[in-house]
Amino acid sequence: MMTKALIIVLNAQAGQLNYVAGSLVWVEDPELAWIDGEIQDSKKDEVTIIFKSGTRVVSKSANMYPKDPKFPPNGVEDMTRLAYLHEPGVLQNLKIRYSGNKIYTYTGNILIAVNPFQRLPHLTETSTMIKYKGAAFGEQSPHPFAIASSAYRYLVAALSFLCLGLWL
Structure with missing residues (x-):
């Protein structure tokens, strides 16, 4: 082909x-x-x-x-991987992911969320939260839990650094 x-x-x-x-x-x-x-x-x-x-x-x-002739059929989790990061490419990716109930997508470390207009309980279960706890950013699929976990780790690291600085 x-x-x-x-x-x-x-x-x-x-x-x-x-x-x-x-x-x-x-x-x-x-x-x-x-x-x-x-x-x-x-x-x-x-x-x-x-x-x-x-x-x-x-x-x-x-x-x-x-238009990217080799656009992935399931879209991409991180839109910085698109060959062309422009409005039609972004909208195509969001549409493809939305059609598969994948309402979260990254652009670098920015989380994009598309309203699913329905309940998707698997996204807020405790087991989902545990999956993201301590995981490196980008290791799991896009989710607010990934952003929260990453932010928490950076906050702890910053506080540790400040505390060490005060004790020296």
């Missing part, structure tokens, strides 16, 4: 990006936010894109972002 690659050429004189035919992109849409498509043709600032529905549009290159 052949995957599409994103090819972007920087026009050094004009200081602009030129998208090459066959590249996968996200195009801004007023109703759906972002739609993914494939570039058919590119001339200066106007790019012709075809969507999965078969619809062809001509858009300005400023209204699009590159």
Whole structure:
């Protein structure tokens, strides 16, 4: 199976990006936010894109972002691992994870939570809390317990350092 690659050429004189035919992109849409498509043709600032529905549009290159052709099917736990950390990539990752009831995602050491609009009791059980207690940050899947455990360890370390400093 052949995957599409994103090819972007920087026009050094004009200081602009030129998208090459066959590249996968996200195009801004007023109703759906972002739609993914494939570039058919590119001339200066106007790019012709075809969507999965078969619809062809001509858009300005400023209204699009590159799409990662190898986006993981289950998304990623830490969005800093995405090839492109931009709005459509982040939204795609959150949508994929949300559809699997994985409502927590990291961006580095920042926890992103999406409201599940339902009860997910397994996320607040005591056994879940124990799993995160003392675990290194990022060792377990994203969760507020991981943030709390990490913050607690840093607080204890800081207090220990301060106490040692006062005794010296």
